[in-house]
Each structure stands twice: as C-alpha cells, then as structure tokens.
Amino acid sequence: MGLTLLKIGISRFLLLLLLLLSIHVDHAMSSNEFLLRRCSVAANYTDGDEFEVNMDSVFSTLKNEAPSIGFLNTTKGQGTEEVYGLVQCRGDVGKEECGTCITRSTIEIVQYCPNTKDAIIWFEKCQLRYSNTNFFGLLNLNDSNSWSWANSSVEYPEEFYDSLGSLLKNLTSAATTEPSRLMFARGETEYTIRQTLYGLVQCTRDTSLADCKECLETAISQINSTTCGDSKGCELLKGSCRVRFDTNSFYSTTDTTSPSPPPSSPPPNSSPPPIGSQKSESRKRVFIILAISILIVALIGCTICGFYWWKRDCFGRKELKPGQLQGNVASQQTAFARADPMDGPTFDLATIRSATNDFAPENKLGEGGFGAVYRGELRDGQEIAVKRLSRNTENGPKQFDTEVQTLAKLQHRNLVRLLGGFLEGGEKILIYEFVRNSSLDNFLFGEPRKRMQLDWAVRSKLINGIARGLLYLHEDSRLRIVHRDLKASNILLDEDMNPKISDFGTAKIFDTYQTQAETFEIIGTRGYIAPEYFFEGKVSVKLDVFSFGVLLLEIISGKRNCSFNHQETDENLLYYAWRLWMENKALQVVDQTLDGTCDKNEILRCIHIGLLCVQEDASSRPKISKVVAMLENISLILPSILPPAPSICKIRNISLGPQTSSTISGTGSELGSST
Incomplete structure (x- = not known):
C-alpha cells in the first residue's frame, strides 16, 4: 500500500514538473525582449524635416510588406535626405509575430x-536598421554585442563546449x-545523456553567403566567459x-509559412526544419519514461538497502588505506592521459597514406623536433x-596533445586551421590546411x-593580421592562450598573403581568469623571448x-x-631602433626595398x-x-617609450629546455609550400 502511494506521488510530481517546463518553454517562445540598440552620433535630423518624413515612409513600407516574407530593405528620398531601411525577423517567427515586432521596433528605435x-x-524576434548611407549588402561586423539570457553563472562540463562548437x-x-534555408538554421544536440543544447544562427538576407559565413564564424569565435559569462543562454x-544558444528550447519548430506541400517538393520560401528536430519528440518521450523508471528503481533499491544496512553492509564498502587512495587517483590520471584528445574530425590511415603517396620523400616539406611534415x-x-x-621524440606526445587541445577549440582567419587527425596504436597524425606561400621567414x-x-x-x-590573431588567443577565444614561440x-602566408599563426605545440593554456604562471622549463627562440620569462x-x-x-x-x-650587426656598435635590432628613435632618425631602420612605397x-x-611592445x-x-587599437586608430595618442629589454641573443649558459636555439616542435613553417 505504501509503495503504491509512493508511485502515485512520484507520478503526480513528474506531471507537475513537465507542466511547469512546458509553461516555461511556451513563455520563452512567445516572448520578444528588447536586446540592444546602437545610435550613431555622426549626423542628426530635426523634427519635421525631410529626412524624418522619408524615414516615416520607409518605416511604413517595412511594416506593410516585410511580415509576409520576414525581410525587406527599401529606400526613400534623394541626396543627403535619403533614408535606407532594413528589417528582418527571425527565421522561425510567424507572420503575425513578425509584424508585431517590426511595428514595435519602428516605435522604440x-x-x-x-x-x-x-x-x-x-x-529577440527581429532587428531594424535605418541610415542616411547605403549599407545594403555590406558585411557589418562593427555593430556588435552580446546578450546573456540568465544572470546565474553555470559551470559546464567540457562536453558542453565541444557540443556547442559542433x-x-x-x-x-x-x-x-x-540557399533554401535563407541563411537561417536552428537545431539541437545532446551534450550529456539527459541535457540538450539548442542553437540558432541567422544572417540578414542582403548578405552574400561568403560574408554570412564570415560573420557567423566571427561571432562564434567570440563566445567565451567574457562575452557570455558562463550563462545558461547567450x-x-x-x-x-x-548567433544564439540556450540550454532551454527557445525557438519555434513549426513552419512559419503557408502549409507545406509533400516533402518531395518543398516550397522555396519555407522555413527550414531544425537540425535534429525529426528525432526530438521521440527522444523526449524516451527520456521521460527512462527518468520515471530510474527514479522508481532507485527508491526501491534505497529502501531495501536502508532496511538491511545495519545487518549486511549492502554496498560491500571497505576502508581504503592511504596508499590505495593515492593509487586510485594516480590510475585515473593515467587513464585521462591516455584519453583520445581529438575533438575534430578523424581521418583513416588509408586516406592519409593515399593523400601523401604513403609518406613519399618527395612530399616531405620539412622536419622538426615534433616529427616530419x-x-x-x-x-x-x-x-x-x-x-x-x-x-x-621525447617531448612530441606532450606537444601533440597541447596542439590538439588548443587548435581544436580555436577558429580564426589568422590562425592555421586544424582539419583533423588520426590516433591509433603508435601513430599520431595531425591534418592541417595547406598554406601555399610557406612562412614569413622565407619571404622576409x-x-x-x-x-x-x-x-x-x-x-x-x-602586422595587423598577426595582432588580431594574438588578440583572439589572449582575449576573444574561450581559452586564454599564450603562444610562447x-x-x-x-x-x-596564404595565397593572398594573409598571415596565419601556427605551431601551438608549446602554447600555455590559462584558466579564464588566470593572468600569469611560473615555469622552470623555458621554451622558445632566442631573440623573441621576453626577459622576465x-x-x-x-x-x-x-x-x-x-x-x-x-x-x-x-x-x-x-x-x-x-643576426643584426651594426657596423659601428654591438647593438641588437631592438636597441638600434630605439637609439635611432631617440635621435629622431627612426626611418633609417626601414628596409631599403620599401623606399617610396610607404607612408x-x-x-x-x-x-x-x-x-x-619590447620594453x-x-x-x-x-x-x-x-x-590593435593603436594600429587601427591613428587618432590615439601613443605613450612615451622606455628602453628595450637587453639582448638575450648571445647568452649561451642558460638552457632553453630540451633545445637551445629554436622551438621544440619547430614545424610551423613546414605546414606550407617550400617553393
């Protein structure tokens, strides 16, 4: 009788929980919060002038015509009073919600x-922009900000970030x-057995597919604890x-257009079904049944064990000696060290052998401390x-793991891209994009x-590209990384001479809020190493x-x-440049091949x-x-300069770790062509 009442109580509790959850989801899907705005102060209009009249006309057109298709850009007027307007609703929003959001946006902006x-x-459901200059079709990464959907901070398991990135x-x-997706997609994935992650991406429809991809990848690369604060949604x-993600469902899974024809003939303007949504309902039903079953079995088991606890010690628990406890922890660490660190796609060995003609000598680009490329x-x-x-190699496995753990989580146009790898038996192989112009070293x-x-x-x-790549490593990625070499x-350098930072085998990965560490192993290259390191x-x-x-x-x-040697002094390049600067002769340090080509x-x-930077x-x-700000904004006033660090080039008695003159892995330049 007691067990029956217990089952009834559990069933009612679960039904109440599911009801509350459905109410929460419905509320999230029906809400339309104001998120952000950006107001330019470059130019203003006065009340009642021609610009305001044209702006009202643009707003009227957007409100009347945009809801049916979810997007519209239009213009009104001429010359300095011309107004350009664009509005777009989220791809899962219906016509009525879209119209309501557009009307609200024209009032509140x-x-x-x-x-x-x-x-x-x-x-939450739409965005609106107007301007006195034509911005249609132009990639806009400058108007940028983040918005968190929960104030509470959450510590996610590592699987969360891997699932989010994927x-x-x-x-x-x-x-x-x-193209049928109209640059919009939404979907879900499970980052643990019982927890689902929801995501949505969208570009304005005046954007090209290439610019859309660049915009989305840039936004995704900026998702970290600084921008999102480890919140439940951002x-x-x-x-x-x-780009949005959340641990609660926030988008509509229903089609926002007219009734769909048979699947074999999808309408061209229909809203795409979310990735993974076809299995969503069945997974939820299985989860509910499984959760109820596990809860009932657990309660019955706890009751039985509690009854016999004093008599049988039902868990067979034994006291561990200190040595046994330490051994258990050590074995867990060893198992973790053996774990597969690959996060990205894997290649089979046959494919790799075929691609390299079975690692033929003529395909060998170079070799360093890590191995051959x-x-x-x-x-x-x-x-x-x-x-x-x-x-x-003695240090290769450690560098291999470091490089994988670093690059697998990073995406930036100024970082070399890790495509995947192969891990099996004694073989450890990494696959990178091939960079045609080899290294800057070969050109410079x-x-x-x-x-x-x-x-x-x-x-x-x-210079600007390398600086932006470092900015991503130091501040904009979800890891804080010091390259160290x-x-x-x-x-x-790629075919367009865009720089890509490579060779992360010796990188140091910091915790989010960690700013400094100490080490006994100095890894790097003479001439580039800071004195405090x-x-x-x-x-x-x-x-x-x-x-x-x-x-x-x-x-x-x-x-x-x-290798710089001034004829009259024994100065390195840094001190030579600083001395010329102090003597107002800094241009003498400039490469002679640049004569007449530079400002x-x-x-x-x-x-x-x-x-x-070298103080x-x-x-x-x-x-x-x-x-980066000083390079891109010439109006910033630069501070005065202190003397540079003393030269470390000629110090020979202090070890640089396993090698004394170059990075341990030493294979960065070999990822590109040697021609």
Whole structure:
C-alpha cells in the first residue's frame, strides 16, 4: 500500500514538473525582449524635416510588406535626405509575430535614438536598421554585442563546449550552403545523456553567403566567459548576423509559412526544419519514461538497502588505506592521459597514406623536433599538410596533445586551421590546411626577389593580421592562450598573403581568469623571448606582446633581431631602433626595398608601437587589445617609450629546455609550400 502511494506521488510530481517546463518553454517562445540598440552620433535630423518624413515612409513600407516574407530593405528620398531601411525577423517567427515586432521596433528605435540619422535595434524576434548611407549588402561586423539570457553563472562540463562548437559549426554550414534555408538554421544536440543544447544562427538576407559565413564564424569565435559569462543562454549580435544558444528550447519548430506541400517538393520560401528536430519528440518521450523508471528503481533499491544496512553492509564498502587512495587517483590520471584528445574530425590511415603517396620523400616539406611534415592531396582535390609524430621524440606526445587541445577549440582567419587527425596504436597524425606561400621567414629573410614582394601594403596587412590573431588567443577565444614561440617562421602566408599563426605545440593554456604562471622549463627562440620569462620563468600574455614587438620591427627592417650587426656598435635590432628613435632618425631602420612605397607617418607609428611592445618592464608593455587599437586608430595618442629589454641573443649558459636555439616542435613553417 505504501509503495503504491509512493508511485502515485512520484507520478503526480513528474506531471507537475513537465507542466511547469512546458509553461516555461511556451513563455520563452512567445516572448520578444528588447536586446540592444546602437545610435550613431555622426549626423542628426530635426523634427519635421525631410529626412524624418522619408524615414516615416520607409518605416511604413517595412511594416506593410516585410511580415509576409520576414525581410525587406527599401529606400526613400534623394541626396543627403535619403533614408535606407532594413528589417528582418527571425527565421522561425510567424507572420503575425513578425509584424508585431517590426511595428514595435519602428516605435522604440526613435525613442531610444531620437533625431539620429543612423541607428540599429535588436529584439529577440527581429532587428531594424535605418541610415542616411547605403549599407545594403555590406558585411557589418562593427555593430556588435552580446546578450546573456540568465544572470546565474553555470559551470559546464567540457562536453558542453565541444557540443556547442559542433552544433554551431553544423548550423553555420547549413545556413550558408543551402540557399533554401535563407541563411537561417536552428537545431539541437545532446551534450550529456539527459541535457540538450539548442542553437540558432541567422544572417540578414542582403548578405552574400561568403560574408554570412564570415560573420557567423566571427561571432562564434567570440563566445567565451567574457562575452557570455558562463550563462545558461547567450546571443551574439552583429549588424549582419546573430548567433544564439540556450540550454532551454527557445525557438519555434513549426513552419512559419503557408502549409507545406509533400516533402518531395518543398516550397522555396519555407522555413527550414531544425537540425535534429525529426528525432526530438521521440527522444523526449524516451527520456521521460527512462527518468520515471530510474527514479522508481532507485527508491526501491534505497529502501531495501536502508532496511538491511545495519545487518549486511549492502554496498560491500571497505576502508581504503592511504596508499590505495593515492593509487586510485594516480590510475585515473593515467587513464585521462591516455584519453583520445581529438575533438575534430578523424581521418583513416588509408586516406592519409593515399593523400601523401604513403609518406613519399618527395612530399616531405620539412622536419622538426615534433616529427616530419608532408604535403598531401585528398580525393576532392583539397591540399593538406600532414604532421606525423616521430616515434623517437621525447617531448612530441606532450606537444601533440597541447596542439590538439588548443587548435581544436580555436577558429580564426589568422590562425592555421586544424582539419583533423588520426590516433591509433603508435601513430599520431595531425591534418592541417595547406598554406601555399610557406612562412614569413622565407619571404622576409630569404631570397631578395621574395622580399621585394613585401611592399608596405603587404607588411601592414601582416602586422595587423598577426595582432588580431594574438588578440583572439589572449582575449576573444574561450581559452586564454599564450603562444610562447611567436616568430617569423611560425607565421604562414596564404595565397593572398594573409598571415596565419601556427605551431601551438608549446602554447600555455590559462584558466579564464588566470593572468600569469611560473615555469622552470623555458621554451622558445632566442631573440623573441621576453626577459622576465627567460630569467624568472614568468609566463603571461606580455610574453607574446614582446615577441610581437620583435616581429614587427623585423617586418619593418627586413633584418633578424639576433643576426643584426651594426657596423659601428654591438647593438641588437631592438636597441638600434630605439637609439635611432631617440635621435629622431627612426626611418633609417626601414628596409631599403620599401623606399617610396610607404607612408612615413604610418611607418613611424608602427615603429613606435613595436618599441612599446619590447620594453624591458612587462607592466609597461601594452596589452594586445591596446596594440590593435593603436594600429587601427591613428587618432590615439601613443605613450612615451622606455628602453628595450637587453639582448638575450648571445647568452649561451642558460638552457632553453630540451633545445637551445629554436622551438621544440619547430614545424610551423613546414605546414606550407617550400617553393
């Protein structure tokens, strides 16, 4: 009788729980919160003038015509009074909800941004922008912000971030490769047996597929604890796209258009079904049944064990001795160390052997402390770089795991891309994108004809791209990463001479809020190592800033820091550049091949920034975010410069870990062509 009452109570409790959950989901789907707005102060209009009349006309057109298709851009007026307007509703929103959201946005945007000639506003269900300049079809990454959907902070398991990255990657692919999706996709995935993660991506329909992909990938790369605060849900908003995830269902799974024809003939403008939604309902039913069964069995088991606890010790528990406890922990750590670190796609060995012609010598691009690197070509014609761990290397396995754990979680245009790998038995292989122009080292310090290709426009692009890649590593990714071996040979150049930072085998991964660490193992390359790291073992992001400063001055001068020899003094490149700066002769450090191809003020500003980065005191060096701001905003006033760090190039008595002159893995430059 008691057990029967218990079952009835459990059933009622579960029904109440499911009812509350459904109410919560329905509320989330029907809400339309105001999220953010951006009001430009560049130009204003006065009440009642021609611009306001044209703006009202644009708003009227958007309200009347956009709800039926979920998107519209239109214009009204001429010359300086012309108004451009664009509105878009979320892809899962129906016509009625879309119309309500658009009407609300046209009212509130003028309240939030009174008399402004350029503004954008985001709601949960739609976004609206108007401007006095034509922005249609232009990729807009500048209007950007994030919005968290829960104030409480959550510690997610590692599976959450892996599932989130995979889900958003799949949604991006679906939204940008299938035109019928209208650059919109939503879906779900399970990151634990009982927990589901929901995601949604969308671009404005005036955006090209290529720009849409870039916008979504940029937004996804910026999802971290800083932007989202480890909240239960978060949305990254940009002018041209939006990305949202949540642990609660927030989107509609019903078609927002007219009734659908048979599946064999889908309507061209229909809203796409969410990825994974076809199995959603069945999974939920199975979960409910499984949860009830487990709960009942657990209650019965606990009752029986509790009754016999004093008599039989039903769990067979034994006291562990201290040595046994330590051994148990050690065995768990060993098992973790043996765990497969690959997060991305895996390749079978037969495919890799076929792509490299069975690791043929003629396909070998180079070899470093990690192992050999081979050029390969997949059956679809894609070129790849195959890094194969040497079985005889002592530090290779550690670097292999570090590189996988780092690159598998990173996506940025200025980082070399890890495509996947193979782990089985004694074979450890990583597959990278093949970068055709090899390394910056080959261009900057190689044959004169190659250095001639580096005009100031190219060198400026290299400096800015490397800085943005470091900014992503230090602040914008969900990991805080110190590269520890930034140098010219670890900067790869694609066919358009865009820089890509490579070789993460010696990278240091910090916790989100950790800023500094200490180590006894100094890893890096002479001439690029910051003094506080070399002499004291202090690791921080300022280490990479120092290396960036050295690299910047090398790019400007065309000379290596450690091989630089001034005829009259025994100065390294850093001190030579600083002395010339103090004597107002800084342009003498510039590569002679740049004569007549560069803006003197621009190059002097870059020299100034480089010298700020190589100051001896780490606290005086700017953060990389400040460096990027100084490079991109010429109106920023640069601080005065302190002397650079003393040269470490000629110190021979202090060990650099396992090697003394270069990075341990040493295979960054081999990921590209050697031609």
